Amino acid sequence: MTTENASQGGRIFRPGSHVGIAILAASAAVLLAVSAYLAFFYAPTERVMGFVQKIFYFHVPAAWMMLWSAPLMAFGSVMYLVTRQEKWDRISDAAVELAVLFGVMTLVTGPLWGRKAWGVYWVWDVRLTSSLVMVMTLLACKIVRSYAGEGARNIAAGLSILAVLNAVFVYVSVNYWRGTHPDHIVRKGGLSPKMRTTFWLAVLGFHLLYAVLLWTRVRLARLEDEADQRQIGLEEVEPT
Amino acid sequence: MTAKILPALRRGVTKLMTWAFVLPASALAQSPSQETGFVPVSGAPDAAKVDPVPLVVVAYGAIFFLVLAYVVYLARRQAELARRIESASPPTER
Numbered sequence: 001m002t003t004e005n006a007s008q009g010g011r012i013f014r015p016g017s018h019v020g021i022a023i024l025a026a027s028a029a030v031l032l033a034v035s036a037y038l039a040f041f042y043a044p045t046e047r048v049m050g051f052v053q054k055i056f057y058f059h060v061p062a063a064w065m066m067l068w069s070a071p072l073m074a075f076g077s078v079m080y081l082v083t084r085q086e087k088w089d090r091i092s093d094a095a096v097e098l099a100v101l102f103g104v105m106t107l108v109t110g111p112l113w114g115r116k117a118w119g120v121y122w123v124w125d126v127r128l129t130s131s132l133v134m135v136m137t138l139l140a141c142k143i144v145r146s147y148a149g150e151g152a153r154n155i156a157a158g159l160s161i162l163a164v165l166n167a168v169f170v171y172v173s174v175n176y177w178r179g180t181h182p183d184h185i186v187r188k189g190g191l192s193p194k195m196r197t198t199f200w201l202a203v204l205g206f207h208l209l210y211a212v213l214l215w216t217r218v219r220l221a222r223l224e225d226e227a228d229q230r231q232i233g234l235e236e237v238e239p240t
Numbered sequence: 241m242t243a244k245i246l247p248a249l250r251r252g253v254t255k256l257m258t259w260a261f262v263l264p265a266s267a268l269a270q271s272p273s274q275e276t277g278f279v280p281v282s283g284a285p286d287a288a289k290v291d292p293v294p295l296v297v298v299a300y301g302a303i304f305f306l307v308l309a310y311v312v313y314l315a316r317r318q319a320e321l322a323r324r325i326e327s328a329s330p331p332t333e334r
Contacts (some may be wrong), residue, residue: 036300050292051292051293051296052292052295052296054296055295055296055299055300058299058300058303059299062303101306101307101310104306105302105303105306108299108302108303108306109299109302109303112295112296112298112299112302113295113299115290115295116290116292116295119290209307213310213311213314216314217314220314220317220318220321223321224317224321227321227324227325227328230328231324231328
């Protein structure tokens with residue numbers, strides 16, 4: 001390994017590079033802890049649904065994060081297909097992974113809320129079904145990336161663009177089909193001031209968490225790619 | 241041979257066409273959005289008897305667990321990367 005390569009390797013663990021992200025991560029943790037506390041001890045219990053409505057404060061932000069990933073996935077995928085630069089593929093891949101993470105959160109917490117609110121864990125409502133399809137499409141994206149070999153990135157980019165169209169459908173579905181899932185409660189001002197404060201703090205916490213995870217994931221992928229390329233270079237210089 | 245295939249093909253196409261019309265129609269048949277809030281599912285067990293506390297605890301616990309699991313996954317990948325870099329460096333540079 002050359003001195004230049006060694007200094008690149010040292011860059012990975014440079015202490016100063018972690019300070020900004022550590023502050024962001026600590027802020028996200030504090031905000032989420034505070035919003036969880038407020039959800040239970042500050043926000044009033046909802047009149048109709050009662051205590052189970054507390055799930056709302058983390059369920060909705062998680063769903064929003066899943067949907068926020070969609071434009072990022074689309075942008076990354078389209079840019080990769082056009083420019084063939086790997087950095088766009090890394091961004092798209094990270095966004096897909098985070099969409100799966102927050103999508104699973106949504107799909108786990110939603111049915112728990114539904115068990116009390118609707119009497120059943122799951123109904124084949126338009127929004128629920130389209131959310132499930134979206135998460136499954138994104139999982140397919142990850143599986144393709146792992147097993148499809150050459151050309152996997154192109155297929156994954158195509159699948160993530162498809163998932164983006166699905167995300168739009170998830171969002172607008174409640175406007176056109178009144179299923180079991182409630183309408184846009186937040187947008188229509190269906191929250192009391194205390195509920196609103198708690199909810200928006202949780203939303204901010206989830207946004208910070210998303211930013212931290214995205215940054216970490218993209219950076220890790222970039223460093224792994226650099227390490228792969230360096231290892232290939234090393235093997236070419238010193239054949240075994 | 242053809243006499244057997246054609247009726248089967250006709251039945252298959254008929255079923256396909258039926259589903260192609262029935263599925264969107266059933267989706268569209270859901271009443272348009274008018275009210276805000278939760279609508280109980282008809283015929284479901286009485287939701288009033290369900291204790292909400294375990295549901296809320298599991299929901300918040302699941303979110304905490306999923307975030308923690310993802311952070312651990314990233315940390316393990318990062319540790320693996322560090323090991324690779326360490327092993328690739330000549331002894332003098334370690």
